[in-house]
Amino acid sequence: MSTRILLIDDDATLTDTLALGLRKRGFEVTGCTSAAQAVKSLETEDFDVVVTDLNLHGVGGLELCEHVVANRPDVPVIVLTAFGSLESAIHAIRAGAYDFINKPVELDVLAIAIERAATHRSLREEVKRLREEARKAPRFDALVGQSPAMQAVYDLIDRVATSEATVLVSGESGTGKEVVAREIHAHSRRRDCPFVAINCAAMPESLLESELFGHAKGAFTDARTSEPGLFARANRGTIFLDEIGDMPFGLQPKLLRVLQERTVRPVGGREEVPIDVRVIAATNRDLESAIEEGRFREDLYYRVNVVRIVLPPLRARVSDILPLAQHFLTLFASRSGKQVTGLASPAAEKLVAYAWPGNVRELQNCMERAVALTRFEQIVVDDLPEKIRDYRRSHVLVASDDPSELVPLEEVERRYVARVVEAVGGNKTAAARILGIDRKRLYRMLERLEVPVPHPSD
Numbered sequence: 001m002s003t004r005i006l007l008i009d010d011d012a013t014l015t016d017t018l019a020l021g022l023r024k025r026g027f028e029v030t031g032c033t034s035a036a037q038a039v040k041s042l043e044t045e046d047f048d049v050v051v052t053d054l055n056l057h058g059v060g061g062l063e064l065c066e067h068v069v070a071n072r073p074d075v076p077v078i079v080l081t082a083f084g085s086l087e088s089a090i091h092a093i094r095a096g097a098y099d100f101i102n103k104p105v106e107l108d109v110l111a112i113a114i115e116r117a118a119t120h121r122s123l124r125e126e127v128k129r130l131r132e133e134a135r136k137a138p139r140f141d142a143l144v145g146q147s148p149a150m151q152a153v154y155d156l157i158d159r160v161a162t163s164e165a166t167v168l169v170s171g172e173s174g175t176g177k178e179v180v181a182r183e184i185h186a187h188s189r190r191r192d193c194p195f196v197a198i199n200c201a202a203m204p205e206s207l208l209e210s211e212l213f214g215h216a217k218g219a220f221t222d223a224r225t226s227e228p229g230l231f232a233r234a235n236r237g238t239i240f241l242d243e244i245g246d247m248p249f250g251l252q253p254k255l256l257r258v259l260q261e262r263t264v265r266p267v268g269g270r271e272e273v274p275i276d277v278r279v280i281a282a283t284n285r286d287l288e289s290a291i292e293e294g295r296f297r298e299d300l301y302y303r304v305n306v307v308r309i310v311l312p313p314l315r316a317r318v319s320d321i322l323p324l325a326q327h328f329l330t331l332f333a334s335r336s337g338k339q340v341t342g343l344a345s346p347a348a349e350k351l352v353a354y355a356w357p358g359n360v361r362e363l364q365n366c367m368e369r370a371v372a373l374t375r376f377e378q379i380v381v382d383d384l385p386e387k388i389r390d391y392r393r394s395h396v397l398v399a400s401d402d403p404s405e406l407v408p409l410e411e412v413e414r415r416y417v418a419r420v421v422e423a424v425g426g427n428k429t430a431a432a433r434i435l436g437i438d439r440k441r442l443y444r445m446l447e448r449l450e451v452p453v454p455h456p457s458d
Contacts, residue, residue, distance in 0.1 A: 002028045003118045004045075008038045008052040008064065009080070018051075021107040027114065035059035039067060047075055049098075049117045051110070054081035054088060062095045069096030074124065076117040080105060142179045144327045145320030149312040153180070160307050161187035166259070168244075168304050169282040171311030172425040174361030177282035178242060180309060185238040190278055193237030196230045201246030209251055213258070214266035223268065231264045231275050238278045244304060245285030245296060252297045259303045279304065286429045289439070313425050314356040314363065321352050324360060328367035329379065340371050344378045354388045355422060414449040421446070426453045 005027050009015045012033050019029040030045065032038045035056050042050075050068055054061040065077045076098035081088055089100045098120065099113045143150070160167055161184050169177040178197060185195045198211060210220075214229030230239060241247075247255065258264050259279060263272040281304045290296035314321065325343060333340040343351070347370075356362055370383040381389055417435065424430040432442040446453060 002026050003048045003114060005029045005114060006032065006038060006041055006045075006047040006050045008032045008035065008050070008056065008061075010034060010053065010056050018105065018107070018110070022111065022114070025107070025111050027111070035061075035064040035067075038064060042068065042072060042075075048121055049114050050075055050077045051114065052077065052079060054079050054092065062091055065092065065095040065097050074121060076121055078110075078113055078117060080110075142183055143176070144324050145317060146323070147312075147317035147319045149317045150320060153309060153311060156307070156309050157184055157187070160184060160309070162189065163307075164278055166278070166304055166306040167280045168306075168308045169280065169311065170287075170308060171282075171284065172313050172359055172427075173284045174359035175311040175313060176360050177284075177311060178240060180311065181238070181240045181280040181282060184280060185240075185278075188238070188278070190237050194234050195238050195240065196234035197240040197242060198230055199242045201243040205248035205251050208248065209254065210267050212251075212255070213264045214269075216266050216269040218268065220268070226266065226269075229264060229266065231258065231277055232273060234275075234277045236276050238280060241279065241281040241304075243283060243285075244281040245283035245287055245290055249295060249297075252300050256297065256300045256303060259300075286427055289429050314359045315423070318352060321356070321363065322348055324363055325351055325367055328364050329371060332368045332371040336371060338371060338374075339377055340374055340379065341377050342379070344376075344380045346381050347379050347384060350381055350384055350388055350391070354391045357422075357425065410449070414451060417445060417449055418451045421451060421453055428453070 003026075005022060007015060007019055007022070007029055008031075009018070010033050015031045015033060019031045022029050030041055030047070032041060035052075035058060038050070038052070041047075050065075052061045052064050056064065061079055061081070065079060068075055068077050077096065078099045078101060079092040079095075079097045080101050080103055081092075082103040092100045098117050101110060101113055143154070157180065167181075167184060169180050171177055181197070182195060185191060198208075200208065203211065206220075210227075210229065212229050212231060214227050214232055215223050217223055217226045241255075258275075261272070262276070263274050265272050285296075287296055287301050287305075291298045291301060314324075322343070325348075329340060329342065351363075351366075358365075366385060366388065367379075369385065370379045374380065374383045417431075420434050421428075421431050424434065428439055428442055432439045435442065437445070445451075
């Protein structure tokens, strides 16, 4: 496209002469003889460069320049004047002019100034576009979703990644806590050093202690050699303590000492070994309740909960369900070599309507199954698990005037409590807060109404 010029001079003959000369050089020119005409043109048309005389009758060129800068800051302004002076140039530049040219105007000089101004504008637009794309683009390769809830998570990861603070990632099972931990490590100064992960609920206390801290030769029957623990192996890197809420209570003070002193003593050893490790912990438990019930140490809680990142359940970011589903669909189709391109509309509606108690992990498994079973290029409803096909969200409605269709108050209460518990993923502390009651009363209510509680149960 040719460069579009808005040319303003109250000398109509000069305006026509300059416009003709510029058109011969390939520019598209709109001429005006007053600032008022120019303002109207700017409101209805788009221009790449404004060229205006400094001395216009009525509203002057400087005032017009200030108007353009205020209302169309993307459009550069070139000022022309027959009174060439340093003072005039300073006034024009202060008004926001891009360039300043003396009269009588040499067309070649003006054409070069216009091309330079147009290039300047296009570069600014390109930078703006790239910044916008960078803002919208996923900042973390392994995390999918642009919902406000996930944007808040991304911002926290950005802010905490370059620090050395201990991080506690909390959220329901399947929300992607380890993925977040790996992204924090990948964007930290420790990215080139080890990332070591362990599930604190996956082994008995004695074995977990040896895995974490290592053991000396002869520390127990099968300890024929000394072995470093995961803290030592993660030295200068990051250790991820998954399900820290399920760590055996007897091991918690030993972990606390490691976090405080930054040294580890292997099982059966006598020497304290210094370590340089960043700790990221994760839990799907309500640790505050665990502290009240004596299952988790309060001092350890404050040590690991320096910065907390709470991952939202999938039902709280419905707009991310279909992008995640497409992401997994593409991944599994590629792995299996099947030509599966997307989701049929009825199948997509089923995915959006489902509550996803297993969160992102359940969606991932659902899409892997669907890709494996489908016989078409699109996933259809029959490819989805039965519980998703037949899912009906529970509602508490009084929508009928027929007494035979109304239910007892206790049934309304049961349905509502069940809906609240489902919405918070079984977190009783959150459910009690929403219902406006204490936890003990909630326990009694759940038992009386026989309301099933999804995991986590505390």
